[in-house]
């Protein structure tokens with residue numbers, strides 16, 4: 001969307017604001033640097049005579065080999081520079097040789113007698129749409145990685161030099177359709193001020209990397225590469241998801257001031273984030289981090305996280321389009337546990353839809369995956385995959401405090417069955433003489449309304465509950481969390497959601513088990529007074545959100561928050577609850593969040 005802003009200083013070129021997705025917070029001002037796909041974006045189809053088919057397949061194999069070699073050298077340099085990012089490149093390398101990518105392209109050249117470029121395009125388009133159809137927004141974004149990898153191979157096929165981002169020699173803001181893992185891993189932090197992309201969202205690879213590297217990013221802008229020219233002066237507002245092209249002097253001054261205040265504020269809260277989040281009446285609320293990739297533990301520690309409240313483990317299953325081995329999983333989990341020790345690490349077992357888990361199997365497409373063979377349902381149907389993961393987790397548990405978290409639980413039977421898998425896994429490890437720890441806490445995600453209603457029965461079987469508001473809101477309000485059309489109805493402060501939270505926390509307290517929250521709701525300042533009043537034991541969030549939440553908690557009082565809840569629960573709409581919170585806590589919230597609107 002494009003909005004014209006008033007010209008405060010009558011600039012010669014009109015100032016333009018373009019909105020996108022706020023993927024990484026922060027502000028930067030600088031010159032645009034376009035990363036183009038010229039030379040590989042238009043692909044021609046032509047036939048290959050039978051006698052030249054071997055030459056054509058060899059041409060493709062050579063391009064794959066060249067890409068593999070380039071990847072290998074990037075992996076080496078990334079290991080020194082960004083550590084964990086190398087694992088994403090390793091995933092790319094696996095994909096390069098995958099049957100679905102490599103094998104099918106060769107088959108297509110041979111069977112259809114067409115040129116390698118066209119065969120590659122055809123196979124890639126199929127793979128991309130397969131990923132895009134996946135329900136989980138995180139996995140959906142992986143289609144971008146397939147595109148980028150294919151583009152890389154295409155460059156090597158057609159002999160177009162790729163832009164080496166690592167060689168950019170001035171401070172710039174990168175503009176691209178989408179940045180590939182290879183491109184992002186070449187980034188020199190001293191040169192790249194910010195990212196803007198046409199595609200991708202908060203959970204895209206670029207989004208994750210931008211947040212990890214703390215570079216402001218606005219993604220999913222649609223047409224940024226067409227609207228912004230090389231060397232245009234632009235402002236990236238990663239808080240509001242805004243890009244301002246040709247900013248007026250006044251706009252630049254305003255943003256520079258905002259940047260200065262943000263830097264000061266961040267320095268203050270990050271310094272304090274190493275201390276406990278203790279309320280003014282002495283309650284110590286644990287503030288944890290959510291991670292998807294092992295390397296994100298660094299961000300949790302740097303931002304003062306009290307542990308990992310949610311380690312999403314889907315990435316490793318999807319990224320290589322195959323199932324990881326027990327040892328591969330163990331290595332990743334052990335790394336995280338060792339880095340965090342003695343702080344706890346909550347590993348959530350595979351939460352995947354039927355169609356996602358069997359990415360290569362087109363026969364298994366569900367019409368409604370959010371209500372399908374997802375999470376624990378899938379795992380219990382695939383004991384081979386499930387026990388592999390469970391054994392890896394039990395082994396990692398001997399290196400620090402590990403908690404096991406089960407997604408999508410809606411019945412006691414699912415917990416009982418999982419415990420049998422755990423016992424079985426432990427006895428196998430025992431027989432194999434491997435080091436493990438069976439004595440770990442077991443908890444469940446509360447993200448299906450049935451789990452709230454059945455909470456008393458479920459509580460008897462587990463050590464903790466962790467409320468997954470992302471799904472709980474989706475299922476309670478019947479709002480598809482990934483559907484833009486109904487996004488305006490998706491509201492954590494909806495009275496129905498608040499009633500759910502009240503019920504489940506009350507049951508946890510009565511039953512004497514711990515109650516946590518790891519959905520996005522836990523990291524948004526506006527919700528904190530309510531979560532404090534409900535007396536949750538832990539909140540887990542995006543690592544970047546930890547310092548501000550800790551700071552806010554320190555200014556609050558649980559006694560007052562509990563009284564405040566009486567008023568909250570009288571409200572009949574999300575809007576009314578929102579207003580009430582701002583009347584009572586608005587000043588404090590705006591101090592914590594320099595760009596948040598006060599009403």
Ligand code: PEP
Nearest residue numbers: 447468469470471518519
């Ligand atoms: C949730 O549903 O709130 C949650 C944390 O899990 P995910 O976002 O991975 O579904």
Ligand code: MG
Nearest residue numbers: 447468470471
């Ligand atoms: Mg969920």
